[in-house]
Amino acid sequence: MNVSRCRTLLALVIVALPLRADVVTIEADRDNTLYESPTGALSNGRGFYFFAGLTNNDERRRGLLHFDVASVLPAGAQVSSVQLELYTSKVQSVTPKNISVHRALGDWGQGNSAALGQEGAGGASAPGDATWLHRFYPDTFWTTVGGDFAAQASASLMISQTGPSVWSSTPRLVADVQQWVDAPTQNFGWLLLGEEDGGSSARRFDTREHLTASHHPRLTVTFEVPDCVPQDFLDLGSALAGTHGAPQLVGASCLEPGEALTLQLSNALENASFSIVAGASAIHAPLRMGVLVPAPTLLRFGFSTDASGAHSLVATWPAGVPSGFEIFVQHWIVDPLGPAGFAASNALRATTP
Helix, strand or coil, X not given: CCHHHHHHHCCCCCCXXXXXXXXXXXXXXXXXXEECCCCCCEECCCCCEEEEEECCCCXXXXXXEXXXXXXXXXXXXXXXXXXXXXXXXXXXXXXXXXXXXXEECCCCCCCCCCCCCCCCCCEECCCCCCCCCEEECCCEECCCCXXXXXXXXXXXXXXXXXXXXXXXXXXXXXXXXXXXXXCHHHCCCEEEEECCCCCCCCEEEECXXXXXXXXXXXXXXXXXXXXXXXXXXXXXXXXXXXXXXXCEEEEEECCCCCCXXXXXXXXXXXXXXXXXXXXXXXXXXXXXXXXXXXXXXEEEEEEECCCCCCEEEEEECCCCCCCCCEEEEEEEEECCCCCCCEEECCEXXXXXX
């Protein structure tokens, strides 16, 4: 690695990762109905319909929906818009009734239960079903009967007639889906809640099992992704402790020419000057402290930690770097109170793809 290339690598610049916009439509992979029941005996895992609202007999129905967004959206996706579309196939009355969408707070199942006829009465619960009492019938329960869900709705829609029903994008819908992208294990889907304060309000929606494919629950997500997702550098260890112990260095980059490279130093002496040592190979210098020193080396001076002993650097990979190219980086910090008069961070290694 020549000196000019190293200087380019360590130049201070501000880099914005380019984004690519995309739209995807996802079908539900689970749906069910919570039928009000003191025993949890009712469900409808394999039915053609699910329900939300109050029946003519003043019995509550709550719908459950799940979309496996993490299997479709790429890692690092930034969600900008979300639209939920269901097909309303029956209404108890043409008076507009609110159906709100709430983030479910516990996982739940869809077993092999199947209701008969119009399916409003439910069928016998089967193993793995969600019920009024159970997340998974017969022995895993909701914390609260009727399902665990966020008190604040992510979206609401007044429905008065049959046909397509669309919940337009809201900040909370976007936040829900973004969480499911970033933390898939926290994706428990949504619970649909109808008006339950008296008066027939139930709405029937077609499930993913319905024979008409165009009626299946659909989630349309608009998102952006960076051209590349930063990868963490490999930590090689070997640091020399200073006043506050060993300074810690972490780095991340897309590892492609022209893309961002970030280095973040912490746990160093406050307001201390330091240099950056970089190289294209690594050797163990014969120093008694055993610090890993890159060689050939490039020293860049003129950096200082802040009042908390930290520093952040943003740089770019230079053009023309071949595949398999390695860079080793370490920070050396002036630390008069440290055992050696200076401290050294752990060393990092990055390799271009």
